[in-house]
Amino acid sequence: MSAPHARIATGGSPPCGSGVFCPSFNNIRRLFMACSLTRRIGISTLAGLVIRLAFAAEPAPPPSAPTGADWEGYNKTLEGQRYSPLDQITVANAGELREVCRVRVATRGSFQSGLVVVGDSLFATTSTGTFAIDPVTCEMIWHHVYRRAQPPGLQGNRGVAYLNGRVFRGTDDARLIALDAATGREVWTNVVGDASIGEYVVGAPIAWNGLVFAGIGGSEFGIRGRILAFDALTGREVWRFHTVPTGDAVGADTWGDRKWAEHGGGGTWSTITIDPRTGELFAPIGNPVPDYAPQDRVGANLFTNSVLVLDALSGDLRWWYQLQANDGFDHDLAAAPVLFRNANHETMLAAAGKDGLLHIVDRETHAARFKVPVTTVDDPRKAMASREGDRVCPGALGGVLWNGPAFDPKRFLLVTPAIDQCMLIKSEPGTNYVARGINNGGTYSSEGVPMTGWITAVDATTGEVHWKYRSESPMTGAITATAGGVLLTGDNAGNFLVFESDTGKVLKQENTGGAIAGGVVTYARDGRQYVAFTSGNISPAGFGSVGHPSVVVMALPEPTAAPAAADTPDAKHGKELYGQICAGCHGTDGNRIVDKPLQAAAARLKVEQLAKTIANPAGTMPKIFPAEPTAEDERDIRDIAAYVESGL
Numbered sequence: 001m002s003a004p005h006a007r008i009a010t011g012g013s014p015p016c017g018s019g020v021f022c023p024s025f026n027n028i029r030r031l032f033m034a035c036s037l038t039r040r041i042g043i044s045t046l047a048g049l050v051i052r053l054a055f056a057a058e059p060a061p062p063p064s065a066p067t068g069a070d071w072e073g074y075n076k077t078l079e080g081q082r083y084s085p086l087d088q089i090t091v092a093n094a095g096e097l098r099e100v101c102r103v104r105v106a107t108r109g110s111f112q113s114g115l116v117v118v119g120d121s122l123f124a125t126t127s128t129g130t131f132a133i134d135p136v137t138c139e140m141i142w143h144h145v146y147r148r149a150q151p152p153g154l155q156g157n158r159g160v161a162y163l164n165g166r167v168f169r170g171t172d173d174a175r176l177i178a179l180d181a182a183t184g185r186e187v188w189t190n191v192v193g194d195a196s197i198g199e200y201v202v203g204a205p206i207a208w209n210g211l212v213f214a215g216i217g218g219s220e221f222g223i224r225g226r227i228l229a230f231d232a233l234t235g236r237e238v239w240r241f242h243t244v245p246t247g248d249a250v251g252a253d254t255w256g257d258r259k260w261a262e263h264g265g266g267g268t269w270s271t272i273t274i275d276p277r278t279g280e281l282f283a284p285i286g287n288p289v290p291d292y293a294p295q296d297r298v299g300a301n302l303f304t305n306s307v308l309v310l311d312a313l314s315g316d317l318r319w320w321y322q323l324q325a326n327d328g329f330d331h332d333l334a335a336a337p338v339l340f341r342n343a344n345h346e347t348m349l350a351a352a353g354k355d356g357l358l359h360i361v362d363r364e365t366h367a368a369r370f371k372v373p374v375t376t377v378d379d380p381r382k383a384m385a386s387r388e389g390d391r392v393c394p395g396a397l398g399g400v401l402w403n404g405p406a407f408d409p410k411r412f413l414l415v416t417p418a419i420d421q422c423m424l425i426k427s428e429p430g431t432n433y434v435a436r437g438i439n440n441g442g443t444y445s446s447e448g449v450p451m452t453g454w455i456t457a458v459d460a461t462t463g464e465v466h467w468k469y470r471s472e473s474p475m476t477g478a479i480t481a482t483a484g485g486v487l488l489t490g491d492n493a494g495n496f497l498v499f500e501s502d503t504g505k506v507l508k509q510e511n512t513g514g515a516i517a518g519g520v521v522t523y524a525r526d527g528r529q530y531v532a533f534t535s536g537n538i539s540p541a542g543f544g545s546v547g548h549p550s551v552v553v554m555a556l557p558e559p560t561a562a563p564a565a566a567d568t569p570d571a572k573h574g575k576e577l578y579g580q581i582c583a584g585c586h587g588t589d590g591n592r593i594v595d596k597p598l599q600a601a602a603a604r605l606k607v608e609q610l611a612k613t614i615a616n617p618a619g620t621m622p623k624i625f626p627a628e629p630t631a632e633d634e635r636d637i638r639d640i641a642a643y644v645e646s647g648l
Contacts, residue, residue, distance in 0.1 A: 074114035082406035088529035101138035111549035114159035115519035142184035159204035170201025215268020225266030239315030256298030265289035286332035290441025294328035328384035335404030354399035370463030395423025417475035467504035490516025514547020574643030610641035
């Protein structure tokens with residue numbers, strides 16, 4: 001059961017005509033009057049926020065209205081739909097997709113980066129590397145290497161955000177970095193967490209309205225999660241929100257043992273979603289700690305395993321939806337939620353987590369309309385594991401990981417990749433917090449059965465399952481829907497896959513040599529649609545085909561130019577040439593050589609046959625034209641042949 005939902009301090013204003021959150025005088029006044037905001041960020045920061053809003057009131061570029069040409073963010077749009085309006089690749093031709101180029105970005109290791117394509121650059125990350133490549137040729141434009149200041153909490157990274165000529169990324173030693181998108185030059189670095197206790201920033205940030213948003217990860221180390229906003233220009237922190245409340249904060253009473261609230265987890269694994277019309281930020285929040293001993297932290301344990309909805313400008317709590325209260329199985333919400341309107345024009349939200357369910361939520365009532373299994377799910381659901389151990393489905397590495405659903409607005413379909421994996425979990429209550437230790441509160445073990453995967457297509461309006469695809473390998477890579485009626489994705493075995501959106505029919509399958517666990521995106525350059533994806537990854541979620549971390553680019557074959565229509569021979573010009581070249585031997589009427597009368601030949605031969613004879617004469621006839629004629633020679637030959645064919 002989900003914990004109660006509440007709308008808290010709505011704080012936002014009606015959208016401006018352009019779709020930008022409106023920085024009106026009333027909104028600024030609300031910010032000054034919000035006591036909770038004053039306590040959280042202080043007067044000086046609040047003043048800075050007001051100045052930012054005042055500047056925003058001047059004519060400013062609205063949130064990017066995404067086109068098909070680029071892939072602007074981790075999930076393309078701020079709303080996280082992973083849908084491209086490009087339609088050059090279709091059901092009819094998807095099988096013809098071919099590799100255009102690839103570039104290796106590391107020797108071995110984790111490669112789970114989302115891909116961002118803006119202008120002439122495709123951006124991606126490894127644990128310490130950030131790079132820009134040409135999205136058509138795979139030529140490396142620049143490569144920035146971050147030198148860690150502290151040992152990492154967890155090695156890995158899932159990509160960048162782009163805004164106004166800069167790219168932003170987190171690090172596994174809890175820094176946030178801004179780089180010049182054209183050169184890779186470091187612009188600023190901010191220490192945003194404490195790597196000494198296991199904090200890190202692994203998820204791709206998201207940027208909007210002059211702010212960069214990121215979450216702190218490291219739940220299992222017993223950290224206390226946070227969502228933070230930073231000034232994109234300077235890197236200065238603007239606000240923070242603790243995902244595990246303490247004191248008199250909303251939700252603090254959902255932690256029965258307050259000692260665990262200080263180390264309660266609630267980290268963030270992936271990127272975030274924003275509604276630019278309402279100014280709401282939707283953050284996916286991970287599991288509570290200790291993972292497998294929920295009896296040590298009685299209560300719903302807000303805001304873990306939740307979609308946490310905040311005011312993007314102030315950090316105020318708006319509302320939340322909890323997928324699983326008092327989670328005892330490490331069933332994080334790791335992937336960003338998707339915002340959409342269904343066929344009835346209702347504003348909805350979809351979130352899929354490691355609990356193995358696709359939650360379709362009404363944004364007005366904050367209640368779930370449907371909960372649809374997208375992998376093997378226990379029925380009935382267990383509340384917690386026993387000391388002796390219980391088989392739990394999904395296990396801690398199953399369900400939906402850091403890449404969530406795609407939404408197809410033409411078909412009103414939500415399509416979700418997932419992992420099918422069960423585990424034996426034993427609960428060990430009475431756990432004490434261990435600094436920078438793995439605070440599981442129990443143990444887990446594999447069943448020894450290979451993990452598999454699923455893709456499930458669900459009607460976003462009715463919750464009905466349209467089709468399913470069973471993969472022999474886990475599905476951790478991103479999935480992308482397109483206007484061409486095809487879905488693009490890949491599996492941990494390294495197979496790039498294209499499906500028909502309506503039926504789930506496999507249209508293309510090609511092994512790329514490395515597990516596809518990161519971004520799968522599509523974009524267009526010079527009228528040609530491309531698909532790019534990551535290949536090569538090491539992950540506990542099924543190693544699959546490790547390969548070498550690479551970016552692979554595919555496209556349809558370039559149209560073959562139709563043969564140029566042969567120029568119509570010019571018999572008049574041929575007559576002039578005949579008089580200059582041929583008449584001396586053949587005569588003006590073509591009959592001077594009695595045994596080779598041209599008029600007789602013209603009666604039985606066509607232009608092409610006559611042209612061959614003129615170009616390569618037999619017997620004693622002199623060879624007038626070179627063995628390798630130029631285009632002009634060939635034209636002259638055809639003109640003479642046309643004159644001869646005309647009857648002289």
